[in-house]
Amino acid sequence: MIGYGDASKPQFLSVAEGAAMWEDVAFTVMGTGTSGSSQPGFSMSPDEAKKTLAGLIQVRDSLNEMHYTVTTLCAMKAPSQDPATAAMHHARVGDGSKLGAFSYGGGHIDLQLGYVNELIDRISKALHITVNNDSEQRGRFEGMGA
Numbered sequence: 001m002i003g004y005g006d007a008s009k010p011q012f013l014s015v016a017e018g019a020a021m022w023e024d025v026a027f028t029v030m031g032t033g034t035s036g037s038s039q040p041g042f043s044m045s046p047d048e049a050k051k052t053l054a055g056l057i058q059v060r061d062s063l064n065e066m067h068y069t070v071t072t073l074c075a076m077k078a079p080s081q082d083p084a085t086a087a088m089h090h091a092r093v094g095d096g097s098k099l100g101a102f103s104y105g106g107g108h109i110d111l112q113l114g115y116v117n118e119l120i121d122r123i124s125k126a127l128h129i130t131v132n133n134d135s136e137q138r139g140r141f142e143g144m145g146a
Contacts, residue, residue, distance in 0.1 A: 029126040049127045053120065060116045063109055070106035 028043045044052065078089035094100035099107075
């Protein structure tokens with residue numbers, strides 16, 4: 001979750017709300033020989049879409065590793081119960097009534113994962129549609145005996 005607003009009353013975006021920022025953005029993968037796009041949003045060639053998708057998958061893998069790390073950090077127990085150590089532990093992990101820095105960091109990672117997963121999904125869908133259309137057109141030409 002990402003906090004925003006007045007520090008005394010923070011408001012948070014959920015992962016779903018973060019992914020929803022792409023709700024009205026279209027991704028179009030244009031086949032060979034196509035120039036320009038009449039649709040709003042992003043247009044890219046199949047090669048560009050594949051490269052972008054590969055890069056986004058690497059980013060997602062990295063974010064998943066960070067998510068695992070932050071989950072482990074949030075599960076830590078304080079090494080001792082002296083006041084200084086307990087205060088530092090509460091600031092980093094939280095005390096049950098309020099979140100610590102690691103929890104807020106984990107929320108940011110969750111939001112980024114939602115964002116990247118939505119991009120991967122939309123580009124994959126756009127790429128799949130183009131691949132299917134290219135295959136269909138190729139089949140039509142081959143069926144004509146050309």
